[in-house]
Amino acid sequence: MPENDNASVLRFEKVGVVFDDGTRALDQISFDVRHSETRILLGAAGSGKTVLLKTAMGLNRVTEGKVFLFNEDVTTMPEAQMFDVRSKIGMLFQESALFDSMTVAQNVAYPLLNQKAIQMPREKMEPAVRDSLRFVELEQTLERYPSELSGGMRRRVAIARAVVNKPPLLLYDSPTAGLDPITAHTIMALIIKERDVDKTTALVVTHRYQDGNLAANFRYNPDSGRLDPADGTGTKTVFMVLREGRLVFEGGQADLEASADPYISKFVKRPEKDAA
Amino acid sequence: MLDILKGPIQAIQEFYELAGRALRGIARKPHYVDDILLQMDSIGVGSVPIVLLTGFFTGAVMAMQMGRSLQQYGQTGRTGQFVSIILVRELGPVLAAVMVAGRNSSGIASELGSMKVTEQIDAMRALGTDPVQKLVTPRMIATAVMLPALTVIDDFVGMVGGWVMSVLLFGLPSRQYWTSTWQALVWNDVGQGLLKPFIFSFAVSLIGCFYGLRTTGGTQGVGRATTQAMVVASVSIFILDLFISKIFVSRTN
Numbered sequence: 039m040p041e042n043d044n045a046s047v048l049r050f051e052k053v054g055v056v057f058d059d060g061t062r063a064l065d066q067i068s069f070d071v072r073h074s075e076t077r078i079l080l081g082a083a084g085s086g087k088t089v090l091l092k093t094a095m096g097l098n099r100v101t102e103g104k105v106f107l108f109n110e111d112v113t114t115m116p117e118a119q120m121f122d123v124r125s126k127i128g129m130l131f132q133e134s135a136l137f138d139s140m141t142v143a144q145n146v147a148y149p150l151l152n153q154k155a156i157q158m159p160r161e162k163m164e165p166a167v168r169d170s171l172r173f174v175e176l177e178q179t180l181e182r183y184p185s186e187l188s189g190g191m192r193r194r195v196a197i198a199r200a201v202v203n204k205p206p207l208l209l210y211d212s213p214t215a216g217l218d219p220i221t222a223h224t225i226m227a228l229i230i231k232e233r234d235v236d237k238t239t240a241l242v243v244t245h246r247y248q249d250g251n252l253a254a255n256f257r258y259n260p261d262s263g264r265l266d267p268a269d270g271t272g273t274k275t276v277f278m279v280l281r282e283g284r285l286v287f288e289g290g291q292a293d294l295e296a297s298a299d300p301y302i303s304k305f306v307k308r309p310e311k312d313a314a
Numbered sequence: 315m316l317d318i319l320k321g322p323i324q325a326i327q328e329f330y331e332l333a334g335r336a337l338r339g340i341a342r343k344p345h346y347v348d349d350i351l352l353q354m355d356s357i358g359v360g361s362v363p364i365v366l367l368t369g370f371f372t373g374a375v376m377a378m379q380m381g382r383s384l385q386q387y388g389q390t391g392r393t394g395q396f397v398s399i400i401l402v403r404e405l406g407p408v409l410a411a412v413m414v415a416g417r418n419s420s421g422i423a424s425e426l427g428s429m430k431v432t433e434q435i436d437a438m439r440a441l442g443t444d445p446v447q448k449l450v451t452p453r454m455i456a457t458a459v460m461l462p463a464l465t466v467i468d469d470f471v472g473m474v475g476g477w478v479m480s481v482l483l484f485g486l487p488s489r490q491y492w493t494s495t496w497q498a499l500v501w502n503d504v505g506q507g508l509l510k511p512f513i514f515s516f517a518v519s520l521i522g523c524f525y526g527l528r529t530t531g532g533t534q535g536v537g538r539a540t541t542q543a544m545v546v547a548s549v550s551i552f553i554l555d556l557f558i559s560k561i562f563v564s565r566t567n
Binding site: 092095097117121124125127129131132133135136137138148149152153154155199 | 428439440442444
């Protein structure tokens, strides 16, 4: 983990992604995520949010520009080497992407068993898996299969799998999509808990402004196990807005709320409408 | 014109790329032995009932038709010879492969396709495994080992089917049937009878994996991939069969 608080964890330099069929998914994207920062990436469906996350993880081929992970250029890195870099990143996929043929315990243990960069002795794996499932409060599901769990529980197991090897960077792809408000809150609370307990850097893709608002203004209270208002003690949350593959906004919450751009303000105004 | 050809040619190129990576996976670490055994069970042992049934009835119907034709020349005694040659050289390998293609190429395509559309393939890469090494290579090895074995079973059960018919319909002595079946076969027949399923096995497994891994478009895409895999695998078996047979026929002449 970078000691320096200001170290760059994930950097995009004029990144463009064009698919084989000629569709352009990302265009001239540049940003720099610093250590222990939380980035909230807002955008409509099809604006390229998932592509951006997968590009950060090296799962997509980059057409233009450069991607740096932990200050290392990974743009053209061969897959075999990329595995080592990926072991330092946890990713939550949109539909959880748990392996159907494996139990919850096997799913959570998967990165420990398969990532070569993680040399964990077998006897330490079970406690690590249990710890991780305890973190998401699902310790009782160890021997069950993903198909037996509810959507919210599956997503929590996927979070447990993403954090089991304590990666310094976490990427969350629409963690609250398709969930009811209460479950969505639970998931966001877990993301904030992970950030505050392990001091991880995170990139959260979402189309719900509430999620970003929660991350920016609340902190995890280890004593009560709940979220408390952060009271202006900066949570290092930066917002980004993606529109049709282009980054149209990057800045703090106040700037985002003050923006006059109709596309950007659409995201911000939504919660007020929901509340009304 | 060029644009029309571009798609299929690119697909063929991608297929060979996948085949190359899967073959390289045999030599490269890590080896997923558990997955290989699991696939051997599901592809091999799981296909035994279907192979037993199709093999038996094919052999039986063949003996029935052959016996009737041979009766005209008073040569019913040679039924076993015809049954065994046709089974071992052609029908056994092709039937077993087509059955396994119908059962497993489609099965593999739907399994891998579902994994693709639910991002499990991406998750695998994200969590440090090469999907080709973990999913394709074990299926390829398992099919290459099991399909020749299934073919041997298919051939034998077919001969048993032929025997039952010869005895019941034409009153052939069992000993005569089995002696003529056995004596009809030469090493060349056994050679091509085992080489064919070995080569077909790559079509069965790799085509299933190929269509599975390139699935797009949600559950509908999985359905499409499943059908395509089964159709392409079955047709390739017949095409490959012609070429391999030609090589063996030329060798004997």
